[in-house]
Amino acid sequence: VTGQPFTAGPPRPRDPTILHVDMDAFYASVEVLQDPTLAGKPVIVGGAGPRGVVASCSYEARVHGVHSAMPSTRARRLCPDAVFLAGRHDLYGEYSARIHDVFKSFTPLVEGIALDEAFLDVAGARRLFGTPIAIAALIRARLRETLGLHASVGVATSKFVAKLASKAAKPVVDWDGIRPGRGVVAVAPGGEVAFLHPLPVQSLWGVGPATRQRLERFGVRTIGDLAALPEATLVSALGAAVGHQLHALAWARDDRAVEPDLPVKSVGHEETYARDHHERAPLRREAVRLADSVGSRLRRHRLAGRTVSIKVRFHDFRTISRSRTLPAPVDLGPEIARVACDLLEQVDPSPGVRLFGVSVSNLVDDASRQLTLADVDAGGWGGVTAAVDEIRGRFGDGAVGPATLVDASGLRVKREGDTQWGPAAGPG
DNA sequence: TCTGGGGTCCTCTCTCAA
DNA sequence: TCTGTTGAGAGAGGACCC
Numbered sequence: 001v002t003g004q005p006f007t008a009g010p011p012r013p014r015d016p017t018i019l020h021v022d023m024d025a026f027y028a029s030v031e032v033l034q035d036p037t038l039a040g041k042p043v044i045v046g047g048a049g050p051r052g053v054v055a056s057c058s059y060e061a062r063v064h065g066v067h068s069a070m071p072s073t074r075a076r077r078l079c080p081d082a083v084f085l086a087g088r089h090d091l092y093g094e095y096s097a098r099i100h101d102v103f104k105s106f107t108p109l110v111e112g113i114a115l116d117e118a119f120l121d122v123a124g125a126r127r128l129f130g131t132p133i134a135i136a137a138l139i140r141a142r143l144r145e146t147l148g149l150h151a152s153v154g155v156a157t158s159k160f161v162a163k164l165a166s167k168a169a170k171p172v173v174d175w176d177g178i179r180p181g182r183g184v185v186a187v188a189p190g191g192e193v194a195f196l197h198p199l200p201v202q203s204l205w206g207v208g209p210a211t212r213q214r215l216e217r218f219g220v221r222t223i224g225d226l227a228a229l230p231e232a233t234l235v236s237a238l239g240a241a242v243g244h245q246l247h248a249l250a251w252a253r254d255d256r257a258v259e260p261d262l263p264v265k266s267v268g269h270e271e272t273y274a275r276d277h278h279e280r281a282p283l284r285r286e287a288v289r290l291a292d293s294v295g296s297r298l299r300r301h302r303l304a305g306r307t308v309s310i311k312v313r314f315h316d317f318r319t320i321s322r323s324r325t326l327p328a329p330v331d332l333g334p335e336i337a338r339v340a341c342d343l344l345e346q347v348d349p350s351p352g353v354r355l356f357g358v359s360v361s362n363l364v365d366d367a368s369r370q371l372t373l374a375d376v377d378a379g380g381w382g383g384v385t386a387a388v389d390e391i392r393g394r395f396g397d398g399a400v401g402p403a404t405l406v407d408a409s410g411l412r413v414k415r416e417g418d419t420q421w422g423p424a425a426g427p428g
Numbered sequence: 429t430c431t432g433g434g435g436t437c438c439t440c441t442c443t444c445a446a
Numbered sequence: 447t448c449t450g451t452t453g454a455g456a457g458a459g460g461a462c463c464c
Contacts, residue, residue: 046432053432055464068464071430114464206437208462241438242461265436272432307456317431323457355432422432 016189017123017132018258020154020162021103021139024171026116027056030095031085033148042066042082044075047422051272051354055087055421062173072422089420092116095147102142106135111258117166119159121258136184155186158254160205161195162187167203192252197224204249206242214238226250263363264301268309269293270357274423276315277353284341290358291337295330298360304329305360308339315352322346329364336360 023029027045032038042061046054052072064079075082096115103110106129109121122135129135136153143151154165169185171178187195201220202212214237220226226234227250235243248254269290277283287310298304308330309323322343330336340358 051430051432053430055432069432071432074429074431077429117464206462210461239439266434268434270433309457319459321458325456357433359435420433 014157014189015123015132016155016157016162016186017121017126018156018159018162019120019122019132019136019139020156020159020166021118021120021136022152022154022163022166022170023099023116023143024150024152025056025058025062026095026149027087027092028058028061029149030092032058034091038083042079043085044072044079044082045085045087045421046072046075047420048072048084048086049274049423051274052422057082059171059173059178063175063177087420095149098147099143099149102139102146105142106139108260109258110260111262119162119258133184133186136186140183152181153184155184157187157189157192158252159256159258160249160254161192161252163205164196164199164203193227196250196252197222197227199223201226204246206245206249211238211242211246223250264303265363266359266361267294267297267301267303267305267363268311268357268359269297270311270355270359272313272355272422273353277356278350280344280347280349283344283349283353283356286356287340287344287358288333288337290356291340292333294358294360295333295336298331298363299366302366303363304331304366305364306330306362307360308336308343309359309361310340310343310347311355311357311359312347312349312353313355315354317354319355320347325362329362330360331366 028043031043031045038058040060041058042064043058044054044061044066045056046052046068050073054066054068054070054072054075056068057066057075061075061079061082064082066075066079066082072084076084092115096112099116100110100112100118103118103120107120107122107125109124111119113119120139122129122132125135126132129138132155136155140151140153143149152166152169152171154162154167154169156162156165165185165187169182171181173179199222201207201215201223202209204223204226207215215226218225218229218233218237220229226246229247231243231247234247237243238246271286271290277286306327306329307323307325309321311319311321313319324339324343326339330339336358
């Protein structure tokens with residue numbers, strides 16, 4: 001999860017004070033809270049258009065075989081009676097903040113890894129709240145009472161085992177229906193290897209479809225199979241970093257600490273279009289819009305970055321990226337857009353572009369950013385940007401934007417988050 | 429029948445300077 | 447002056463996570 005090195009040798013016995021808390025069907029559950037008539041129904045949150053995917057779904061939808069990341073068209077076929085919702089990222093963010101407040105009422109050592117899950121180290125909370133298992137139960141109860149949301153919790157000596165334990169604590173769904181989960185699963189010190197080895201190898205953090213396929217050539221199906229392979233074999237098959245990491249994890253060696261406040265490494269915005277773009281002109285407009293959105297978020301987080309990248313996905317899903325590193329960090333939409341448009345000149349869009357994205361990396365704290373003429377000249381972009389940021393702060397992100405982006409109605413500017421999980425139905 | 433958006437990290441290749 | 451080595455940094459692509 002983080003860049004800390006894995007240690008060699010057998011797992012070090014220690015107290016199981018690491019918790020992984022994972023909300024159950026988070027987005028769908030928040031939607032049910034907003035509209036209680038949805039309770040007990042199959043609810044699917046995601047892009048409803050032809051290129052959308054499922055972001056989250058209720059357990060009632062999972063009974064029909066629907067799961068997250070599934071194309072929405074397939075989900076609709078599997079569960080035609082489901083209620084489809086576009087999703088409200090801002091709302092989920094608000095709930096996420098309240099969930100994290102609950103976590104922080106037990107320990108300051110909270111490492112958020114998504115809106116709906118986090119690692120907690122409760123070593124220092126035991127005197128006040130009891131054993132880690134008791135704390136896990138208290139957190140679940142607090143989330144249920146104060147927010148009306150259900151969570152599953154894994155308790156272990158390491159982050160990685162705690163994460164798999166929380167998965168084991170989840171409600172069980174099969175074609176017969178939904179059975180309640182255990183809620184809290186704790187793996188005792190010394191019991192990690194016995195817990196891990198029967199699990200399928202793709203349960204390991206870092207084993208996706210490509211790695212699983214490569215491991216299958218060695219007859220590896222479970223974590224136990226993987227653990228039985230010599231480390232040198234894994235390194236030669238998967239590369240040094242992945243090989244060493246997977247071997248260590250398969251033997252439950254994971255000494256990474258819970259780290260609150262990990263720095264952001266990049267900020268980007270990308271979008272899939274309902275219809276492919278075959279010409280450069282509309283993509284230039286998109287570059288301006290996406291760059292404006294990225295710049296706005298950079299400034300909100302008081303960041304600036306030296307590397308501007310664009311990402312282009314063609315009709316056949318072939319994906320390329322082009323990037324340029326600048327002498328000084330940037331955080332203004334027009335500066336980012338200029339580089340993005342330059343990079344776009346290297347790309348031939350004629351085969352058809354289905355996705356376009358702009359991102360900024362190599363981030364530095366805004367305070368360490370060099371002042372530019374635009375910052376100094378209040379009539380330049382610096383002054384304009386400050387005003388734009390203030391208007392957006394008061395009236396929302398869509399209130400103001402580059403003039404080139406105003407649609408035919410001339411009223412609203414399409415902004416980030418409008419199409420969170422794929423384009424809406426109809427022409428884009 | 430298809431395959432989102434926000435990210436992180438790793439690997440390989442190339443260039444350039446010491 | 448020329449050649450080879452090495453390391454850093456940039457750029458591109460890919461795999462993976464939620």
